[in-house]
């Protein structure tokens with residue numbers, strides 16, 4: 001079995017599950033739901049723990065832990081990503097699955113919430129090893145997934161190639177091609193135009209709307225982006241294309257800072273050539289803690305959970321935090337940001353663009369009819385802005401934060417679906 005997680009931030013106070021449960025409790029209190037309903041919404045509907053033996057290229061067999069958690073399926077099939085990281089454990093996957101439930105409900109796509117993970121560092125493995133691992137994991141969880149049951153997508157450590165292996169393994173075992181079991185697939189096998197950039201586009205759409213509500217134009221602000229992967233790199237690019245200044249970015253190896261703004265297209269070329277933002281010319285090095293504390297207008301945490309906590313929240317100088325990652329702010333971090341008047345556009349709204357276009361991909365696969373890029377981008381923007389407006393209107397009307405408003409809308413939609421269907425058997 002691979003070594004258990006040693007990430008101290010993962011357990012106890014500030015752990016993703018503690019944060020997710022604290023957020024739910026807050027929403028339940030505002031909604032006035034009883035303890036029975038609270039417990040039901042706090043507890044995953046179904047979990048599968050699987051052993052994933054991997055034959056390494058040198059012939060050794062190493063056992064990894066795999067999980068798939070279906071937090072809620074009242075509004076439709078489970079939906080959510082598959083994460084490969086050494087820190088993955090059941091608690092993290094539970095938290096991520098719960099966030100998917102509220103996220104799908106906030107943007108009103110007809111899904112519940114799910115998440116999968118395997119405790120492995122993909123960087124230490126060949127493509128052939130990752131393919132064998134993915135196929136074995138998919139075979140193990142295959143009884144509980146499918147286009148009407150639970151639909152997978154990429155997350156940290158996985159990509160469209162991983163989704164092709166999942167789709168192929170599932171299809172071969174059923175005896176026919178079933179594209180809608182995953183989203184975020186390559187275009188050649190039923191992926192959707194616009195899916196790879198969807199999360200980042202959604203981040204920028206919601207950021208623009210939140211700033212406009214405060215009378216500020218996104219084109220005139222300075223920004224810092226933590227994380228330069230699937231979400232952060234495109235978010236930095238779109239911010240730059242919009243006209244905003246991107247003053248700093250970071251990845252897992254380090255960060256770069258340029259007070260007058262980074263040349264983002266040149267930075268993207270540097271990353272394509274070297275694999276990291278580190279050592280980019282015309283910029284100073286900056287570490288992750290200093291990036292979070294930069295004096296910029298907008299901070300976009302787009303990496304992992306729990307980075308804005310009781311300690312770092314005190315140092316944040318940005319006026320807006322737009323959460324590209326899932327769960328980047330702990331409950332205590334959130335309280336401190338609110339105290340300091342920082343406006344947070346919460347993850348379940350800000351980063352929902354990915355699952356919105358996943359939904360479009362699933363619809364297209366089910367109909368075997370493909371939309372144009374223009375149709376997808378237009379529908380994505382419309383869905384993000386209408387969701388933002390509902391959340392902002394509730395926040396204003398009730399005098400609550402955007403996070404609480406998003407949670408209230410998401411939790412209420414799920415509870416209503418459950419109550420109208422009734423408890424059976």
Ligand code: GLU
Nearest residue numbers: 080081153155354355358
């Ligand atoms: N992993 C992404 C997320 O956390 C995408 C999920 C999906 O498209 O199903 O939102």
